[in-house]
Amino acid sequence: MVTYDISLEGMFFSFFLLIIPVLISYYLDLKLISSTLESALRMVLQLLLVGVFLTFVFDLNNPVLNIVWVLVMVFVASHTVLKNAELKTQNLLPLLTIFMAVTNYTMLLYFNKFIIDLTDLFDARYFIPIAGMVLGNSLKANVIGMDNFCNEIQRNENRYLFRLSMGAEKIEALVPYLRKSIRVALKPTIANMATIGIVFLPGMMTGQILAGASPLVAIKYQIAIMLAIYVTTMVNVLLGVFVLIYRGFDEYGMFKKEMLRSS
Amino acid sequence: MGLLDIQNLSVSYDGKSILSDFNFSILKGEKILIKGNSGIGKSTLFRMIMGFGKYNSGEIYLEGVPVDADNIWDIRKKVAYVSQDTDIAEGKVSDLIDEVFSFKANRNNNGKSDLEKLLNRLSLSPDLVNKEYMKLSGGEKQRVVLVLALLSGKDIFLLDEVTSELDTGLKQKVVDIFFDNPQWTVLAISHDREWETKAMKVIDFSGRVN
Numbered sequence: 001m002v003t004y005d006i007s008l009e010g011m012f013f014s015f016f017l018l019i020i021p022v023l024i025s026y027y028l029d030l031k032l033i034s035s036t037l038e039s040a041l042r043m044v045l046q047l048l049l050v051g052v053f054l055t056f057v058f059d060l061n062n063p064v065l066n067i068v069w070v071l072v073m074v075f076v077a078s079h080t081v082l083k084n085a086e087l088k089t090q091n092l093l094p095l096l097t098i099f100m101a102v103t104n105y106t107m108l109l110y111f112n113k114f115i116i117d118l119t120d121l122f123d124a125r126y127f128i129p130i131a132g133m134v135l136g137n138s139l140k141a142n143v144i145g146m147d148n149f150c151n152e153i154q155r156n157e158n159r160y161l162f163r164l165s166m167g168a169e170k171i172e173a174l175v176p177y178l179r180k181s182i183r184v185a186l187k188p189t190i191a192n193m194a195t196i197g198i199v200f201l202p203g204m205m206t207g208q209i210l211a212g213a214s215p216l217v218a219i220k221y222q223i224a225i226m227l228a229i230y231v232t233t234m235v236n237v238l239l240g241v242f243v244l245i246y247r248g249f250d251e252y253g254m255f256k257k258e259m260l261r262s263s
Numbered sequence: 264m265g266l267l268d269i270q271n272l273s274v275s276y277d278g279k280s281i282l283s284d285f286n287f288s289i290l291k292g293e294k295i296l297i298k299g300n301s302g303i304g305k306s307t308l309f310r311m312i313m314g315f316g317k318y319n320s321g322e323i324y325l326e327g328v329p330v331d332a333d334n335i336w337d338i339r340k341k342v343a344y345v346s347q348d349t350d351i352a353e354g355k356v357s358d359l360i361d362e363v364f365s366f367k368a369n370r371n372n373n374g375k376s377d378l379e380k381l382l383n384r385l386s387l388s389p390d391l392v393n394k395e396y397m398k399l400s401g402g403e404k405q406r407v408v409l410v411l412a413l414l415s416g417k418d419i420f421l422l423d424e425v426t427s428e429l430d431t432g433l434k435q436k437v438v439d440i441f442f443d444n445p446q447w448t449v450l451a452i453s454h455d456r457e458w459e460t461k462a463m464k465v466i467d468f469s470g471r472v473n
Contacts, residue, residue, distance in 0.1 A: 101285055162351040165344040166411065167368035169336070176362075251332035252314040 003210050014018070017042075018142040054128070056114030063122035070131045077139045081240065084259045085146040091247050098241040100138065107134060107232045111143045115224050130225065133204060137189060137229045145237040149244055152177050153255050160255075170253045171245065178241050185237045186230075193226050202226075264327055266419065267312070268449050272321035274307055281307045285321070287466070294442055295448040299468030306347065309421045312395045313344050314393035318388045325419075340368045343417040347452075349404035355398070356407055357392040363411055370402045374414035381410045384440070386433060401428035409437060418444075422451040426458070 006014075018040060025032040057065060076129060078096040084088045108131055112118045118126060152161060153174075197219075204225060208218040217230035248256055257263050265288035272285040281304040287293055297305050304392055310316045323330040325338050342454035352359040364375055385406045391399070399407065405428050412420065420441060421451055426434040434457045441449045442461050451458050459465060 001441050137408065156350075158348040161313075162408075163363075163366075164315075164339055165313060165342075165346070166363045166366065166415065167340045168363075168366045168367075173365050207403065252335050254315065 002139050003212065054124075057128065058124045061120075061124045065118075066104075066122045066124050066127045069128060070104065071101060073128075073131055073135055074104055077135045081139055081142040081146065083261075084143040085150065087146065087150070088259055088261055091241055091259060094246065095243050096240060099243065100135075101226040101235055103133060103232055103235045103239065104107055104134060104138075107228055111224070111228050129204075130228075133225055134229050134232045138233045141189055141233045141237050142240045144188070145181040146240050146244060148184045149181040149241050150255075150260065152180060152247075154257075157255070164253060170249060173253075175244055178238075178245070181241050182234070182237050186234060189230055193230060196222070196226060221253075264287050264324070266293075266326060267450070268322075268324040268327075269308075269312075270322045270324075272308075272311065272323065274304065274311060274316070274317055274318045282311075282318075289448060289450060291448055293463055294447075294461070295451070295464045295466060296462035297450065297466045298451045298454060298459065299470060301469045305468055306423055309344060309423055309450075309452070310347075312341060312421060313339060313342065339418060342419045342421060343412040343415050345408055345412050345423060345425050347400065347427065349408055350397075352396045353410065354396065355392070356394055359394065359396055359407070360411065363415075369415070372414075372416050374416050375453050377414060378410070379385055381413055385404040385410065385436060402430070402433070405429060406433070406437075413440070418447050420449045420451075422449065422453070422455070424452055426430070426453060426455050 021036050022033050024030070025036065057069060075097050078093055078100050079089060080153075082092055082096065085240065091154055108127060109121055110127055111130060112121045112123070116126060121127075160173050160177070164170075184259075200224055205218045205222045208221065211213055248259055267287075268286040269285060272282055272287075274282040275281070276465070285304075285308070285414045287308075297308070299305060307316065311318050312325070312330060314330060314332075319440070325334075325341070328334050328338070330338055352362075360378065363369060364372065378392075382389055382391065387403065387406055387410075391407070396404070396407065405425055409425055412422075425436050429437065434455050438455075438457045438461055441447060441472065443453070451462075453459075
């Protein structure tokens with residue numbers, strides 16, 4: 001089976017679709033036109049660069065380079081999480097990057113060793129795309145989790161202060177917020193897992209089938225990757241909120257509002 | 264030196280002065296009422312004592328120990344602070360009580376055995392604990408929070424408008440509970456005259472110029 005290449009004309013038609021969000025944004029005054037176009041442009045440039053770069057990485061297939069590239073991915077993901085959760089990066093980025101790197105490398109090695117049983121655990125063809133899928137999902141959940149934690153602690157600050165007044169340690173007083181953020185952050189992933197295959201065909205499965213793999217192989221990969229995504233996402237969200245608990249409060253246990261971008 | 268000493272305390276937020284050069288002292292066992300219009304720094308004073316906000320200058324001492332980052336966690340375990348904001352929990356009242364008693368600092372506290380007695384004394388039915396906290400009336404919430412503060416086993420109380428939503432009879436009951444124990448040190452903010460009649464000292468913030 002051959003995957004059909006997309007012609008230049010076909011790519012044009014794919015961009016043509018952007019007219020719809022631009023028109024909707026214009027008529028409803030959503031102020032999304034420039035960010036839509038900017039994001040689309042960024043996507044094109046990034047994918048072009050990554051396309052060139054990955055061809056090079058895959059040809060070389062050097063373990064050190066693969067590991068470093070995943071670290072770059074983790075760094076960018078951590079940065080994006082903080083930016084989208086409206087947090088300043090300086091205090092939180094190093095710790096979040098370290099935490100996310102540890103969970104993601106561990107999961108990748110586990111996946112390649114025990115699930116796929118690869119001889120070369122750092123094989124670029126597996127190491128990098130799987131890292132991308134796991135990270136991409138963790139990223140979304142982490143934005144929700146960290147954003148929710150910061151919002152709740154501000155909106156319901158009195159509940160936190162009440163617990164402190166009742167003799168709670170910082171962590172004891174924050175557990176309810178932690179619980180809530182994790183639950184909220186994991187909801188989309190749980191819903192995804194429950195409806196997969198029926199409501200939507202995930203990208204990886206579609207990709208594998210398009211590339212000619214049998215649907216059964218594609219399904220096995222999909223199941224394994226969903227489970228890996230779920231576990232990594234949960235651990236990453238937990239660690240993300242821990243970074244906030246550890247770095248986001250002053251020595252009196254008060255939330256540092258100066259961490260927020262809006263301050 | 265008193266039990267709580269405040270020296271030259273100045274607090275300002277966004278350039279607006281809330282408290283300036285405030286001095287205050289309370290002895291063990293004293294019951295003092297703070298009154299005055301809203302928005303003139305009464306609640307701020309309590310928040311400063313609990314370490315819930317930063318002050319610009321001055322000093323606060325509790326039992327001679329400065330209220331600073333090192334000591335604040337111990338101070339919070341000694342002082343029962345009841346804020347006027349009663350939106351403090353979700354879920355059932357019993358979950359709230361269990362949570363408070365699950366904190367490390369309260370695990371050895373057997374005050375919970377007095378729960379029923381206290382509920383009764385404040386005219387709350389014992390099955391109130393099975394209700395959703397957020398569905399209680401304002402007056403019921405105030406009493407639940409007071410019950411928690413009273414069960415804490417602490418003997419220093421900072422009470423911020425804790426009787427505002429109670430009827431006269433209940434206001435008197437609450438005031439009596441706090442005044443009947445000679446060991447307890449009570450600093451209360453209130454507009455209710457039940458406090459004013461019994462208070463040993465009244466500090467009126469209205470006359471203060473900030």
